[in-house]
Amino acid sequence: MPSKAAIRAEAARLQAVLSEAVGGAQAIEADILQPAETLLDLYGEDIRARAYVTADPVRGERMLRPDFTVPVVQMHMESGAEPARYTYAGEVFRRQESPEPGRPAEYIQVGLEVFDRDDPAARDAEVFCAIAGALAPLRLKAAMGDIGLLAAAVSGLPLSEPRKAALMRHLWRPHRFRDLLERFAGRRAPPPARQALLDAVAAQGADAVIDAAGPVIGRRARAEIAARLAALATDAAEPPLPTRDLALIDDLLGVRATPHDALSRLHDLAVDLPALEPALARLSARLDALDAAGVDLEAVAFEASYGRTTLEYYDGFVFGFVAERGGLPPVATGGRYDALTRQLGAGREIPAVGGVIRPALVLELGGGA
Amino acid sequence: MLRLGVPSKGRLMEKTFDWFAARGVEIARTGDEREYAGHVSGVEDVRLLLLSAGEIPRELAAGRIHLGVTGTDLVREQIPGWERVVQELAPLGFGHADLVLAVPRAWVDVETPGDLDAAAAAFRAAHGHRLRIATKYHRLVRDYLRAEGVADYALVDSQGATEGTVANGTAEAIADITSSGETLRANHLRPLSTPPILRSEATLFRARGAEWSAGARAAIAALARRIGVEPGGD
Numbered sequence: 001m002p003s004k005a006a007i008r009a010e011a012a013r014l015q016a017v018l019s020e021a022v023g024g025a026q027a028i029e030a031d032i033l034q035p036a037e038t039l040l041d042l043y044g045e046d047i048r049a050r051a052y053v054t055a056d057p058v059r060g061e062r063m064l065r066p067d068f069t070v071p072v073v074q075m076h077m078e079s080g081a082e083p084a085r086y087t088y089a090g091e092v093f094r095r096q097e098s099p100e101p102g103r104p105a106e107y108i109q110v111g112l113e114v115f116d117r118d119d120p121a122a123r124d125a126e127v128f129c130a131i132a133g134a135l136a137p138l139r140l141k142a143a144m145g146d147i148g149l150l151a152a153a154v155s156g157l158p159l160s161e162p163r164k165a166a167l168m169r170h171l172w173r174p175h176r177f178r179d180l181l182e183r184f185a186g187r188r189a190p191p192p193a194r195q196a197l198l199d200a201v202a203a204q205g206a207d208a209v210i211d212a213a214g215p216v217i218g219r220r221a222r223a224e225i226a227a228r229l230a231a232l233a234t235d236a237a238e239p240p241l242p243t244r245d246l247a248l249i250d251d252l253l254g255v256r257a258t259p260h261d262a263l264s265r266l267h268d269l270a271v272d273l274p275a276l277e278p279a280l281a282r283l284s285a286r287l288d289a290l291d292a293a294g295v296d297l298e299a300v301a302f303e304a305s306y307g308r309t310t311l312e313y314y315d316g317f318v319f320g321f322v323a324e325r326g327g328l329p330p331v332a333t334g335g336r337y338d339a340l341t342r343q344l345g346a347g348r349e350i351p352a353v354g355g356v357i358r359p360a361l362v363l364e365l366g367g368g369a
Numbered sequence: 370m371l372r373l374g375v376p377s378k379g380r381l382m383e384k385t386f387d388w389f390a391a392r393g394v395e396i397a398r399t400g401d402e403r404e405y406a407g408h409v410s411g412v413e414d415v416r417l418l419l420l421s422a423g424e425i426p427r428e429l430a431a432g433r434i435h436l437g438v439t440g441t442d443l444v445r446e447q448i449p450g451w452e453r454v455v456q457e458l459a460p461l462g463f464g465h466a467d468l469v470l471a472v473p474r475a476w477v478d479v480e481t482p483g484d485l486d487a488a489a490a491a492f493r494a495a496h497g498h499r500l501r502i503a504t505k506y507h508r509l510v511r512d513y514l515r516a517e518g519v520a521d522y523a524l525v526d527s528q529g530a531t532e533g534t535v536a537n538g539t540a541e542a543i544a545d546i547t548s549s550g551e552t553l554r555a556n557h558l559r560p561l562s563t564p565p566i567l568r569s570e571a572t573l574f575r576a577r578g579a580e581w582s583a584g585a586r587a588a589i590a591a592l593a594r595r596i597g598v599e600p601g602g603d
Binding site: 217 | 473474486487488492496500508512516518523535536542557
């Protein structure tokens with residue numbers, strides 16, 4: 001394991017390399033203690049299993065930053081000029097529920113974030129190339145994907161808006177996503193008492209059924225229960241999702257090939273699922289931009305489901321670089337997170353793409369200057 | 370010397386004593402009611418430690434006791450990666466309790482974790498905050514809800530009178546241990562109709578990380594033979 005001083009020096013070197021690769025970026029700092037509430041609202045309660053939470057008697061719960069993305073986005077939304085390119089280097093903290101070799105609880109991350117409305121495909125390529133360039137001596141394997149493909153496919157399914165919204169909410173939770181799809185396809189029976197409940201509501205009205213069950217206590221109001229009962233009745237009457245569409249989603253998630261081959265397979269799928277077209281146009285433009293930048297795409301693995309469980313706030317392009325040697329976490333990861341800026345921006349948004357490198361791994365794998 | 374930790378009071382203590390006695394190992398407290406010391410007869414080289422049931426998982430994890438009797442709920446909640454730290458030697462057949470997720474009885478639309486997830490999404494949209502679930506079993510509940518794909522909830526800590534939190538307006542739902550469901554009913558709550566988060570019972574655990582000297586190994590072999598369980602080991 002390289003010394004902390006060596007890792008810091010390597011981080012500074014990588015930060016300079018990234019900055020130079022994008023024609024100059026502003027080096028920024030972020031607080032280590034972040035308000036827990038913001039991160040919990042964004043990532044959900046699961047983040048507690050992965051981040052250190054500490055109590056501040058005055059400010060409430062704080063979290064040791066699990067990454068820089070949230071503070072950087074907040075900083076940019078508050079004060080940033082557009083377009084903007086930022087780099088940073090510093091510790092991030094990851095709690096582990098059980099010891100995992102090669103996964104330290106604190107490590108230094110070097111990052112690049114690009115906030116720019118102009119030509120998203122070129123910006124995707126810019127960030128990918130900056131990181132690929134910094135890591136070039138290590139001969140890592142690159143992989144990429146695009147969460148936007150699944151989102152586009154869902155938007156094109158013959159489903160009601162509430163059903164689509166339910167799927168969109170769970171794009172990053174494959175288990176629940178699959179469960180919902182199978183339920184919509186009529187392959188999974190509703191709870192046994194569900195039909196009796198809906199019949200009772202139809203015969204007696206929601207109020208009578210709720211009153212017979214018990215008093216309405218707590219903050220979830222009677223009207224909310226009644227609204228969901230109405231939604232359940234509408235949902236029960238909706239025709240099942242055709243098996244053909246279920247198969248299309250499976251085919252999409254199963255696409256693994258070199259990027260250009262993947263694109264042509266996806267074009268085939270789009271014959272039956274035309275809603276994919278806008279996402280494919282973005283993917284195609286991105287591959288063109290990567291080609292133009294001289295990236296050898298034949299050496300890159302494209303997986304339609306890449307990053308679906310680990311890179312949760314990314315909503316478009318995603319990528320990672322891993323060492324041939326097994327057992328190590330990815331040396332670098334990144335992607336596009338337009339939706340995150342919308343959530344944190346209180347009504348404003350800015351297209352954003354970025355990535356991070358672990359300098360300790362760069363040294364361990366024999367890279368560095 | 371083999372160090373055996375057992376609950377220091379209440380029904381859990383009495384039932385533990387009965388369980389060992391029925392297998393020819395007499396455990397008794399020494400001195401008066403307030404003194405937490407005891408002795409074991411029927412086997413050699415076993416030292417008894419009377420501990421709070423809630424502390425036994427910690428003592429097992431630290432390897433300060435070789436064996437301990439406590440609830441599976443406490444072990445799984447308190448010890449990350451519990452299977453690598455302790456070994457279940459024998460369920461003892463008492464102290465049964467289920468960790469359940471319970472919602473107001475009036476929530477006729479919520480029967481499954483999937484229903485809870487849908488209700489939580491709508492609740493967050495309507496109220497601007499996540500649906501709050503009061504519990505002291507943070508790890509177990511979080512792991513369960515993650516596995517079930519439930520989002521948009523917040524865990525709020527409740528170390529006692531958890532069933533009252535909904536009526537008091539500090540939570541919308543709860544997750545707690547229940548044996549009969551009486552307290553839930555009295556507070557206008559009911560469990561989801563799906564299986565509980567965990568079915569717990571008093572269990573004899575072996576600490577993998579304790580110092581297993583030749584003496585301790587001989588003592589556990591003798592004790593295990595006497596009470597009719599496998600002595601465990603790696």
